[in-house]
Amino acid sequence: EIAENWSWVEGVESRARSYARRFPVEFSHGQGSELITADGRRFIDLLAGAGVQALGHAHPRILAAIADEQAPIISSLDLTTSAKVRFLQTFLGVLPKSLEGDAKVHFCGPTGSDGVEAACKLARRVTGRRGLFTFYGSYHGMSQGALSLTASRDARRAGLDARMDVTFCPFPYPFRGKGAWSDPEAAIDLALAHVETLLEDDHSGTDIPAAMIIEAVQGEGGSIVAPPRFLRGLRALCDRFGILLILDEIQAGMGRSGRWWALEHADINPDMMVVSKAVGGGIPMALLVYRKEYDVWEPGDHIGTFRGQHLAFVAGRAVLEEMQESNLVDRVAQMGSRLTQRLQSLVDRYDMAGEARGVGLLQGLELVGRPGLTASEASRTVQARLFERGVVIERGGRDGATLRFLPPLTIPETTLDQAVDLLEQELARL
Numbered sequence: 001e002i003a004e005n006w007s008w009v010e011g012v013e014s015r016a017r018s019y020a021r022r023f024p025v026e027f028s029h030g031q032g033s034e035l036i037t038a039d040g041r042r043f044i045d046l047l048a049g050a051g052v053q054a055l056g057h058a059h060p061r062i063l064a065a066i067a068d069e070q071a072p073i074i075s076s077l078d079l080t081t082s083a084k085v086r087f088l089q090t091f092l093g094v095l096p097k098s099l100e101g102d103a104k105v106h107f108c109g110p111t112g113s114d115g116v117e118a119a120c121k122l123a124r125r126v127t128g129r130r131g132l133f134t135f136y137g138s139y140h141g142m143s144q145g146a147l148s149l150t151a152s153r154d155a156r157r158a159g160l161d162a163r164m165d166v167t168f169c170p171f172p173y174p175f176r177g178k179g180a181w182s183d184p185e186a187a188i189d190l191a192l193a194h195v196e197t198l199l200e201d202d203h204s205g206t207d208i209p210a211a212m213i214i215e216a217v218q219g220e221g222g223s224i225v226a227p228p229r230f231l232r233g234l235r236a237l238c239d240r241f242g243i244l245l246i247l248d249e250i251q252a253g254m255g256r257s258g259r260w261w262a263l264e265h266a267d268i269n270p271d272m273m274v275v276s277k278a279v280g281g282g283i284p285m286a287l288l289v290y291r292k293e294y295d296v297w298e299p300g301d302h303i304g305t306f307r308g309q310h311l312a313f314v315a316g317r318a319v320l321e322e323m324q325e326s327n328l329v330d331r332v333a334q335m336g337s338r339l340t341q342r343l344q345s346l347v348d349r350y351d352m353a354g355e356a357r358g359v360g361l362l363q364g365l366e367l368v369g370r371p372g373l374t375a376s377e378a379s380r381t382v383q384a385r386l387f388e389r390g391v392v393i394e395r396g397g398r399d400g401a402t403l404r405f406l407p408p409l410t411i412p413e414t415t416l417d418q419a420v421d422l423l424e425q426e427l428a429r430l
């Protein structure tokens, strides 16, 4: 009944988690917010390559930019190229105010995980300390170092991570909070007090870390927004103890939260910021942005073959320019408020819709179980039924109970409405 058991393409199936089993059709192409199969079935894409396709599929500006640049393609490593310089000039123009004029950009890559690894390495080099603090519910990647910062027990099963010196700290999540943790304001106080105690008490068994790494809006963790007061409190603790604050903007950044950078909702200054996914316009790219004073790399400290992705510079610049010229980030904020209202109205009307969360076009609806059906089974069932009705939606968070909305930022209002209508019908049916 559920897509995960389907084996449909010979030789492809394996035991690994795989979207191929969950969405068992062959997509031949995409157009805007839709994925289209070889036999012409159209699906609304609420996944957008996990947030990569900010402008949707096959955006004419990106296609044109890539077509223009195909002939002079240069595989450049870290040589300076015109495409790289032009990309950087545009990218520096969208940085958060607090980094303006005080930012260095290190090309990592090509995956987000590698940007996270680079951030950790640099923070350790700058501070001479080993430890890293991260947070419950976090997702920072799957390479061994990044995996050791990712909170999911399943993902880290059997020591698959490289066991860096990592301390997991509570992240306010009142919906599932126990006791006082279920109160949103108390949860912030408690979470900050926890971190402060770890740092202040020299009998806490925890050394002062090199850095804290956090998502201002947790993505895979279930679309959970870090309260601004929590982020500001962490910033203050980092200042007091000489710890670097790294914002993982890989999923929440690039306009998805309705601001260019999710950290801007809390108005905090990052020491470092990791960017990937949408920044390459669909071509793999990851960047580490950090303050100039932290530029202590020695040549060769963090290198890699594909740090000079010519097409990623070209497509990335097209995305940035298109977003600027079309005021896309403002549109995301408006669309986001509308989506929040609609998801909240589902929570008001359906018992199994537990909590609507998120901001901009990074939102989620956490389902709850009922006798005979767990929250996880409920979300799996809704996902499978929505797929049958032409919607690709991913689940995330604890028990996979959260249905996640991360469509292209350009998704038409009517298309998003249609997807929520279908979701509503499936909730009613449940």
Ligand code: PMP
Binding pocket: 050, 110, 111, 112, 113, 114, 116, 139, 140, 141, 142, 215, 219, 220, 248, 249, 250, 251, 252, 276, 277
């Ligand atoms: N950080 C965050 C917040 C992410 O969402 C992801 C990817 N889902 C990563 C890091 C890892 O990026 P990648 O899969 O490109 O390695």
